[in-house]
Amino acid sequence: MNCPDENDVKAMCAWETRNTTEEEQVEYWRRMHMHMDDVGPIPRCIFDDNKYKNRVEEIKDILAGIDASNAVHYGMVGGMGMWPSNDAPHKLVKVLRLITQGDVEAFVNLPVCFSIGSKLIGRLLEVDEENDIIFRLLKYRRVLLPELLERCTLLAFLSRGFV
Known part of the structure; x- marks a missing residue:
């Protein structure tokens, strides 16, 4: 099964905010959409603020840790x-x-x-010209x-x- 797409996440957001006002629903979707753009369509990271922040930090650390010696792992x-x-x-x-x-x-x-793909490609091209x-x-x-x-x-x- 592929990761959920934007419509799936939007439906999850609608379900989560079904008892709130329209403005709150729009704000919640906007926030979750930004989370999805930052960490990908991973529900456990999109909907939980602590897991989202941890995932963003992990991604930054992983990207910063890419160098010529470990570029082969990618x-x-x-x-x-x-x-x-x-x-x-x-x-x-x-x-x-x-x-x-x-x-x-x-x-x-x-x-x-x-966004992760563009950062990853940029980092790999920085450290290894033959990539x-x-x-x-x-x-x-x-x-x-x-x-x-x-x-x-x-x-x-x-x-x-x-x-």
């Missing part, structure tokens, strides 16, 4: 190999199920959210591009400036 990002469960980098990725050519089901390791993470992520553009389009399409059609 080779699974964008790949289909098994992720070692005893290593800190697993907090930065999610496994996404996808259907490849010929209707074969496969799994790919991708950054848990866009091929961009190549691996481009291989899965058929998975990533629809996700980006899904995020932006509704906003594009609702914006008067787009037309």
